[in-house]
Amino acid sequence: MEALPQTLLFGILRSGLYALTALGLAISLGVIGVVNFAHGEFVMLGAYVGFWLYLLLSGPLGLGPAVSPLVIVIGIPLSGIALYLVAAGIYRFTLRPVLRQPELNQMLLTFGLSILLVNGTSITLGPQAKDANLDWRFDVFDLGFASVTYARLAVFVVCIALVLASYVLLQRSRLGKQMRAVAQNRLGAQIVGIHVDRVYEIAFGMSAALAAAAGVMLVFQTQVSPYLGLGTLLKAFSIVVLAGLGNLTGVLWASLLLGLAEQGVSQYVPGGSALRDGLFFVIIFAVLLARPGGLRR
Amino acid sequence: MRRDFVGWAVFLVVLATLPWLGLGGDRYLMLLANVMLMFMTLALSWDVVARTGQLSLAHGAFFGLGAYSVAIAFKLWTLPPLLGLVVAAIVGGAIAFALGIVTLRLRGIYFAIATLAFAEVWRTVALQVPDLSGGTVGIAMPPLFDGDRIASYYVIGAIFTLALALSLAVRWSRLQYAVTAVRANETVARVMGLDVVRVKVGLFTASAVLATLAGAFYMPFITHTDPFDAFDIGRSVSALVFPIFGGLYTSAGPVIGTIVMRSLEEYLRVTPPWKDGYQVVYGLVIVIAVLFMPRGLLGLAQRYAGRWPWRFSK
Numbered sequence: 001m002e003a004l005p006q007t008l009l010f011g012i013l014r015s016g017l018y019a020l021t022a023l024g025l026a027i028s029l030g031v032i033g034v035v036n037f038a039h040g041e042f043v044m045l046g047a048y049v050g051f052w053l054y055l056l057l058s059g060p061l062g063l064g065p066a067v068s069p070l071v072i073v074i075g076i077p078l079s080g081i082a083l084y085l086v087a088a089g090i091y092r093f094t095l096r097p098v099l100r101q102p103e104l105n106q107m108l109l110t111f112g113l114s115i116l117l118v119n120g121t122s123i124t125l126g127p128q129a130k131d132a133n134l135d136w137r138f139d140v141f142d143l144g145f146a147s148v149t150y151a152r153l154a155v156f157v158v159c160i161a162l163v164l165a166s167y168v169l170l171q172r173s174r175l176g177k178q179m180r181a182v183a184q185n186r187l188g189a190q191i192v193g194i195h196v197d198r199v200y201e202i203a204f205g206m207s208a209a210l211a212a213a214a215g216v217m218l219v220f221q222t223q224v225s226p227y228l229g230l231g232t233l234l235k236a237f238s239i240v241v242l243a244g245l246g247n248l249t250g251v252l253w254a255s256l257l258l259g260l261a262e263q264g265v266s267q268y269v270p271g272g273s274a275l276r277d278g279l280f281f282v283i284i285f286a287v288l289l290a291r292p293g294g295l296r297r
Numbered sequence: 298m299r300r301d302f303v304g305w306a307v308f309l310v311v312l313a314t315l316p317w318l319g320l321g322g323d324r325y326l327m328l329l330a331n332v333m334l335m336f337m338t339l340a341l342s343w344d345v346v347a348r349t350g351q352l353s354l355a356h357g358a359f360f361g362l363g364a365y366s367v368a369i370a371f372k373l374w375t376l377p378p379l380l381g382l383v384v385a386a387i388v389g390g391a392i393a394f395a396l397g398i399v400t401l402r403l404r405g406i407y408f409a410i411a412t413l414a415f416a417e418v419w420r421t422v423a424l425q426v427p428d429l430s431g432g433t434v435g436i437a438m439p440p441l442f443d444g445d446r447i448a449s450y451y452v453i454g455a456i457f458t459l460a461l462a463l464s465l466a467v468r469w470s471r472l473q474y475a476v477t478a479v480r481a482n483e484t485v486a487r488v489m490g491l492d493v494v495r496v497k498v499g500l501f502t503a504s505a506v507l508a509t510l511a512g513a514f515y516m517p518f519i520t521h522t523d524p525f526d527a528f529d530i531g532r533s534v535s536a537l538v539f540p541i542f543g544g545l546y547t548s549a550g551p552v553i554g555t556i557v558m559r560s561l562e563e564y565l566r567v568t569p570p571w572k573d574g575y576q577v578v579y580g581l582v583i584v585i586a587v588l589f590m591p592r593g594l595l596g597l598a599q600r601y602a603g604r605w606p607w608r609f610s611k
């Protein structure tokens with residue numbers, strides 16, 4: 001059991017990125033009530049922004065050791081704004097017209113967008129997976145009982161910081177309160193004078209911006225490819241289902257559970273690293289069988 | 298209904314005589330005809346579930362399960378492919394029933410998410426049991442009727458006829474009212490005394506059996522598959538984009554949609570800029586159809602039927 005502290009640590013570190021990805025999904029689901037099958041593609045597009053920035057900073061600009069922090073500092077606002085605009089456009093021109101249509105049409109629309117974005121990216125940027133050799137991926141930080149790469153730590157810290165900042169925004173700000181009001185009762189919010197349509201647009205844009213930030217951080221962990229969205233989406237789904245659809249605070253705990261479970265399975269179960277990829281399925285079906293409303297209800 | 302019945306009967310007779318009208322000699326065209334019928338089966342079966350207002354992303358997975366069932370049955374008991382079809386249908390039906398019971402009691406969102414998760418987990422499962430599935434190398438079996446594409450055409454033709462029969466049976470029976478009510482408003486349907494879960498689970502199971510059969514035909518027809526081919530999400534996408542393009546909630550829509558879109562795919566997948574991402578067209582078609590032509594080609598045709606010199610029947 002010598003590896004236990006290390007397993008716990010890695011599991012916790014793993015959950016940061018999951019929480020950020022799932023929070024965006026939970027916002028679009030909770031506030032607008034639409035399942036966004038293209039959420040994984042927002043993450044993918046954010047990752048391409050991060051990767052492009054890495055190429056620019058390390059190639060022509062030759063910034064060497066400053067590249068890793070700069071990718072975070074510039075990449076997150078840049079990709080966040082870019083994806084916010086993309087998502088706001090998607091909302092205005094495609095999502096808003098179907099909001100009054102049956103649920104099936106809404107889901108078909110976002111699923112169609114997902115296919116469009118995956119294959120559009122594959123055609124324009126190539127289907128190959130690309131790797132960013134950021135130096136933080138190789139520099140190791142020694143904690144005594146375990147050694148962790150700077151990349152893992154940075155991913156966790158940045159993601160959790162963004163998640164907590166979003167919680168503060170949702171709890172304290174006027175906009176956040178409006179979003180929660182709309183999530184609770186669309187008609188009631190309308191009656192007290194909230195511009196529901198505008199809140200929807202901002203919520204959808206914000207969910208995409210969070211996804212984009214997660215995408216930038218993903219560059220520190222894995223390869224970037226047009227097809228990374230689906231796997232990302234499924235993990236985010238399992239977290240959102242575990243937390244209860246639309247439950248925003250539950251996302252943090254559910255992510256922690258997924259991160260720890262994945263790390264535990266790959267550490268202690270023989271052949272676990274392959275089984276780890278099926279955990280999202282186990283979680284979704286366990287929840288649907290036992291408590292369809294999510295763990296907290 | 299009677300005129301539709303005559304129309305479909307004529308269509309089936311034409312299909313049955315197609316190999317004798319010059320098509321039989323061309324091996325490529327016969328291959329295409331087999332594949333078309335296979336995808337029409339998939340499209341028709343998906344549409345039946347869509348009529349209840351549910352988004353199934355699992356039809357590609359049932360297709361893959363069918364393929365593996367036949368191949369594994371052959372590997373273990375050297376079961377001939379035609380008996381393998383029966384085994385596959387039982388496997389697919391049982392799994393679909395279990396999946397339906399768990400997920401169709403809940404809101405439609407859960408069903409869509411669960412079917413997507415279901416579709417993506419089978420690849421991992423297949424890779425986990427290499428003794429049974431052949432792992433990454435995949436699994437092979439001898440060709441159906443020694444590769445006689447005219448004979449196999451009649452096998453898939455029979456499966457297609459079953460799918461068409463299901464689709465038309467729903468349309469022509471009292472089930473038509475049931476599915477429309479469920480799609481329009483589940484709560485109201487329940488209040489009216491309709492057993493909503495039973496309708497949804499029943500139709501999903503029947504539909505999944507047909508998707509499984511299409512896959513069970515694919516396996517001995519192509520003779521080899523692996524987890525990445527059998528459980529390719531692209532097949533679930535085809536299963537939904539063909540009916541959407543042709544016209545949802547009809548029987549002619551999925552058939553017409555498959556003919557047009559699948560022909561386009563034959564061209565795109567060998568033409569350079571589209572090759573790796575030809576499905577971008579599918580994404581575009583879904584978005585445009587949902588926004589501007591919710592009834593697909595059939596809807597367009599009906600809208601403009603009056604302006605045409607001849608009458609256009611559905």
